[in-house]
Amino acid sequence: MLDWIIQPLSLTFMQRALMLGILLGILCAVVGSYMIVQQMGMLAHAISHSVMAGLPIAYVVGIALSFGALIAGVISALMLYLIESRSRVKTDAAMALILTSFVAIGVTLVSIIPGANRIDLLHVLFGNILGVTMKEVWWTLAVTVVAITLMRLFFKELLFYTFDPKGAQASGMPVHFYNASLIIAMTVTIVVCLPTVGALLVVALLVAPAVTAYLLVKELHQMMWVGSIIGSLSSVIGMYLSYYLDAPSGATIVLVAFCFFCLAFLFSPSEGLLVSFWRKHMRSRLSMPS
Amino acid sequence: MLEIQNLSIDYRGTLALHNVSFFVPAGQLVGIIGPNGAGKSTLVEAILNLVPVTQGVIRFKGISLKRQLLKTAYVPQRSYIDWDYPVTVWNVVMMAQTVQTGLFNKFSRQAKHLARTALERVGMYELRHRPIGELSGGQQQRVFLARALAKEAELLIFDEPFTAVDRKTEDIIFDVFQELRAAGKTLLVINHDLGDSLAIYDQLLLLNKRLIAQGTRHEVVTSDNLERAYGRGLTRVFA
Numbered sequence: 389m390l391d392w393i394i395q396p397l398s399l400t401f402m403q404r405a406l407m408l409g410i411l412l413g414i415l416c417a418v419v420g421s422y423m424i425v426q427q428m429g430m431l432a433h434a435i436s437h438s439v440m441a442g443l444p445i446a447y448v449v450g451i452a453l454s455f456g457a458l459i460a461g462v463i464s465a466l467m468l469y470l471i472e473s474r475s476r477v478k479t480d481a482a483m484a485l486i487l488t489s490f491v492a493i494g495v496t497l498v499s500i501i502p503g504a505n506r507i508d509l510l511h512v513l514f515g516n517i518l519g520v521t522m523k524e525v526w527w528t529l530a531v532t533v534v535a536i537t538l539m540r541l542f543f544k545e546l547l548f549y550t551f552d553p554k555g556a557q558a559s560g561m562p563v564h565f566y567n568a569s570l571i572i573a574m575t576v577t578i579v580v581c582l583p584t585v586g587a588l589l590v591v592a593l594l595v596a597p598a599v600t601a602y603l604l605v606k607e608l609h610q611m612m613w614v615g616s617i618i619g620s621l622s623s624v625i626g627m628y629l630s631y632y633l634d635a636p637s638g639a640t641i642v643l644v645a646f647c648f649f650c651l652a653f654l655f656s657p658s659e660g661l662l663v664s665f666w667r668k669h670m671r672s673r674l675s676m677p678s
Numbered sequence: 679m680l681e682i683q684n685l686s687i688d689y690r691g692t693l694a695l696h697n698v699s700f701f702v703p704a705g706q707l708v709g710i711i712g713p714n715g716a717g718k719s720t721l722v723e724a725i726l727n728l729v730p731v732t733q734g735v736i737r738f739k740g741i742s743l744k745r746q747l748l749k750t751a752y753v754p755q756r757s758y759i760d761w762d763y764p765v766t767v768w769n770v771v772m773m774a775q776t777v778q779t780g781l782f783n784k785f786s787r788q789a790k791h792l793a794r795t796a797l798e799r800v801g802m803y804e805l806r807h808r809p810i811g812e813l814s815g816g817q818q819q820r821v822f823l824a825r826a827l828a829k830e831a832e833l834l835i836f837d838e839p840f841t842a843v844d845r846k847t848e849d850i851i852f853d854v855f856q857e858l859r860a861a862g863k864t865l866l867v868i869n870h871d872l873g874d875s876l877a878i879y880d881q882l883l884l885l886n887k888r889l890i891a892q893g894t895r896h897e898v899v900t901s902d903n904l905e906r907a908y909g910r911g912l913t914r915v916f917a
Contacts, residue, residue, distance in 0.1 A: 547769065550763075551765055555725070610764070
């Protein structure tokens with residue numbers, strides 16, 4: 389058993405992947421917790437796909453691909469906000485439109501811009517955590533530290549804003565600033581996760597650990613703590629499974645995270661499905677006349 | 679004290695409020711009544727700077743209210759809040775002191791004392807560690823009342839505070855309203871009910887896009903005014 393654990397650790401690419409996986413588990417749980425309570429899951433899905441439009445443009449302009457992805461993600465969120473606030477178009481329709489249009493922009497530009505076809509769209513869609521560089525690990529560490537520091541500094545303001553946006557605005561808080569900051573934090577997290585799990589699965593990493601913690605705890609900061617542990621564990625277990633089963637790493641990590649969710653859904657002490665059944669059953673047995 | 683002049687609000691081309699003007703002296707409890715879609719919530723949201731005002735002036739103690747939002751407290755409609763949000767009663771009440779405390783600062787002892795006193799006043803201090811979602815509708819409304827009290831505001835605005843509350847909560851809300859009025863605070867309360875509960879208000883504002891009537895209950899709740907606000911059907915019910 390010990391060998392089973394230690395053997396992959398001797399490989400440099402596994403060491404890097406594990407470090408990155410643990411960092412992403414923490415980062416995604418912290419940012420994802422706000423996403424869950426703000427019901428921004430679908431927005432994250434739209435942004436995760438929209439970032440593809442920025443890749444070929446960044447390639448042409450000669451800036452880092454991740455920076456192009458970040459700008460495209462923020463622009464897509466801005467366009468969504470504009471369409472929603474300035475027309476009768478509902479959120480889901482606007483998201484479907486923006487998501488597909490930005491993917492179309494990405495795919496079209498990759499084929500027509502000379503040289504842009506070097507961008508591996510399959511890699512963008514599915515990611516590959518085993519191929520990450522040490523530079524990417526350092527970047528992820530920096531983003532995680534900055535994100536946690538900011539969330540901690542603004543915790544009471546973000547708690548008020550995400551719980552009662554109208555009340556926060558009525559108190560004179562700059563709610564548009566907090567909304568924009570959360571969207572930017574989410575977009576940055578998505579971009580950082582792209583090389584690991586890819587655009588198709590990144591939302592799962594943001595949602596699954598945080599929503600699992602949501603079923604287990606009663607306060608936002610506990611959601612972040614428990615979510616971070618679940619997220620990091622999902623990454624590590626997923627990576628080992630991926631190594632030994634020769635399965636795609638991103639998908640394996642997401643599946644492990646989903647298993648944690650299923651366990652919480654069934655066995656959460658406060659609201660687990662089976663726990664509730666069991667309690668009801670015991671109550672009816674106790675109330676039956678002997 | 680609260681002065682509204684020629685307030686008009688257009689929302690995406692639809693007229694929500696037209697040329698509403700009124701004045702509320704300090705220490706008054708004012709009820710806002712009117713049919714669904716009359717613009718009652720829009721009026722209080724405009725006062726609190728939550729919706730853009732097309733035209734008009736909103737002043738409190740002679741100064742634009744926009745510049746002194748810290749003097750206001752707001753209890754929104756129940757439907758605006760996600761009651762499954764993972765937050766405890768204590769942290770909801772502490773939100774009252776978030777802006778006063780300032781960025782990067784921890785809540786002071788004084789802020790915590792205010793929250794404790796407010797929770798004790800509404801009979802919810804013992805339940806301060808409970809998640810807000812585990813409370814009854816009445817208890818949740820009392821927590822929001824405590825949050826408004828903990829802000830020590832001068833102008834308090836309540837959007838349908840009596841919806842889905844039990845008798846005990848209703849009595850506590852009535853008592854707190856009387857205490858606040860006696861302390862010289864100004865209270866605006868949106869009330870859905872046209873029955874005996876209107877007796878508690880010093881004056882009523884009857885709205886339907888425009889201000890139909892303002893005055894005491896006897897001056898406002900007349901068949902003529904109700905017909906202008908609600909149409910003929912309701913007038914017959916009240917006649």
